[in-house]
Amino acid sequence: MSDPTILAFDTSGPYCAAALLHRGQMSTRIDDMARGQAEHLMPMLEEVLAAAGIGWHNLDAIGVGTGPGNFTGIRISVSAARGLALGLGIPAVGVTGFDVLRLSDEKGSLAIPAPRDQAYLMIRDEAPRLVSAADVPAGTLTLDILSNEERIARIAEIAANRWAEPSLPRPAPLYIRPADAAPARDTGPVLLS
Template identity: 60%
Template sequence: MPSDPTVLAFDTSAAHCAAALLRGGQITVSRAEAMTRGQAERLMPLLEEVLAEAGCTWQDLDAVGVGTGPGNFTGIRISVSAARGLALGLGVPAIGVDGFDALANLAPEGQVPAIRAPREQAYVRLPGEEPKLISTETPQLPAALYYCEDPETQARSIAKIATRRIGTQIEAPAPLYVRPADAAPSKDVPPILLDG
């Protein structure tokens, strides 16, 4: 692995599609687009645009970094699947970075990194504890919560952390789910096939 690796990082764990390219120890290009749907269709073209703007090709990459959540179930699966596929196809490592680690470098001292969740809730990971879902209306929160409202900044952080983890992370990235899926099985009755 080169001393200054080229790392493409991306995240679709919320209502956005974000990417950042780190090259020569610096973020050279980063982008984010707000979107509630369509991340699966937009992610690869966005990554190609970021590479083109930086004058890079897929073969220039030394690693891929990916945000693993918590957040939107479908969005997380899109990014993690893309990262695993790219890593396999390019022969480079895919490095997962959870949202708490990505925000830890950004949060002011004394504030707990938090990720917004539906229904006035937030995902948090308090020191020494497992990640959990809390109500933001709780009268006594353990500390002030820090939210990063800029997915482009978060993608940059993922790229930097992934770069530091090259050669140390063995397992393929996996989604970080804090709560069970909120999708219910279909109640539609399957069609009846008639012979004849």
């Protein structure tokens, strides 16, 4: 299919972002919010579809931002994408922030801002890692060069290029640093046989 209909979304930052690629036209919506993405995402996606005059059944695939970024936000988007893909019988395509940056620079170093004056750094084909923002090499392309609208549109664009690939893996969160939350102290219920 030359012009797939792709619904993309991302909640890895302090926002709910959505893009709809339909009939070769891209529309985007960014709702800035620090909390409440889980409750906001699905109604927002329904509004994006309704504004285009289409429904869930018109989608060819889902595109989803998989991080790095906010742990809870990433889990919200990835689980929503997996559930929608399963329920609709369509593929879901995971797209990292590094994939988004690769559209601007296929070979150089890439960085994505992280909390506490740090950055997620990927140097060429090495695995991404967390570094101090001061340790990001000069000339590194950073996600700050793109607006939120450009980022979500790129997620939709990448998903449109990948959705028909055979053996497409399910979207998975890209976690580079350990979670800030402490593990539960209780062991949970004990099952008796």
